[in-house]
Amino acid sequence: MKNKPFLTPKQEKVLNFIRKRVGERLPPTIREIGEELGFKSTGTVRDYLKALMQKGLMRRMNNKSRAIELTECSGFNKIPIIGTIMAGKPNLAYEEIQGYVDVDNLFLGRLGFDDVFALGVKGDSMIDAGILDGDVAIIKKLTYADNNDIVAALLDNNEVTLKRLRSKSGKFHLEAANVNYPPIFEEFKVIGKLITVIRKY
Amino acid sequence: MKNKPFLTPKQEKVLNFIRKRVGERLPPTIREIGEELGFKSTGTVRDYLKALMQKGLMRRMNNKSRAIELTECSGFNKIPIIGTIMAGKPNLAYEEIQGYVDVDNLFLGRLGFDDVFALGVKGDSMIDAGILDGDVAIIKKLTYADNNDIVAALLDNNEVTLKRLRSKSGKFHLEAANVNYPPIFEEFKVIGKLITVIRKY
DNA sequence: TACAATACCACACAAATGTGTGGTTTGTCA
């Protein structure tokens, strides 16, 4: 069993300041960290950054200002997923936390923002797959997909549509998830694969 | 009627690139913008930034690298929502962006993290409302709800269930969205209201 | 005791980055 990366109090202070600034959308420069924490030398700050990097908490790009990337992917934005809830307690002192919804990583997993895009769902053609009008579909950019995957496909008329990919005797076609829509046998190109659906009420 | 701040296509491209980079938590330098957009002079980029600032879309700090702040608020993690996609283009250039999915604000809106929790959906009792087994339901903590709202309710056996709230002649009961499930008339307590559904594939 | 890690500092230097001035071209509008 490995023990979690131990941080000295000072190191934690540095990390927290970086977290704060990253949260504010402008990571600090080395000198800004020094000013905030009271270090008079840039070398000191670099020692800390080196330590934090060795402990796997951040990455940096060479010769790029403010280029600090926290690997922990901002552990703040998590929502607990609850199984059962204790009865008497008024304020949801949840007993069984099954996991966490990570707001940042939810859609992306290990993907970058370049690898996905979102599509507003129009119509009810996928209603039997639980995808309703107005839902937002998060699509991972791909040019291929497997049988039964739900894909974003580009049709000949330059329209993008969300359908299920089916193969029948070696040929692919698109199927709606709604008996009222016929399958699509025309030419199309897969541009991505559905990885997440979001619906707001 | 006021017209929205007019942006030229080029200006919008610049803005979108900045949005993207701010979303990635490292705003671009002037030269990085120029490289991406194909400008050979820093002066050109500064002209654009000046224009965007005059239109009230961003602020900058003097002599600070990457210090671009988008005024359009909460520019945290945004995924572009794309309408139509140019046919030939392979890599989905941020050409026609209709809007953004704001990862942070998606579930929460103006709520804090304390005001919501998540529920793992089990079973198919809400399938006709497009809520499937395995979905994650984001619930806003409330002790009341309106007729027809989908709510998280605490039953007598300490189970939490997701159902539609119905009132009939002044009395509330719970209804599944699946003809195979009978309505629930037993005692229950509303603990929250469904605000978002997320499904991962 | 010797060694390693932590916790600092000073300072020089190079690279990145922002600023400023002065241009050219194109199209629109009065």
Next chain:
DNA sequence: TGACAAACCACACATTTGTGTGGTATTGTA
């Protein structure tokens, strides 16, 4: 036609920022 804004470029310069080297002091530990 002239004025003006958008949309560019080149280049010098100042400032910011990252890098690198070489120190000192303290503490725990093998």
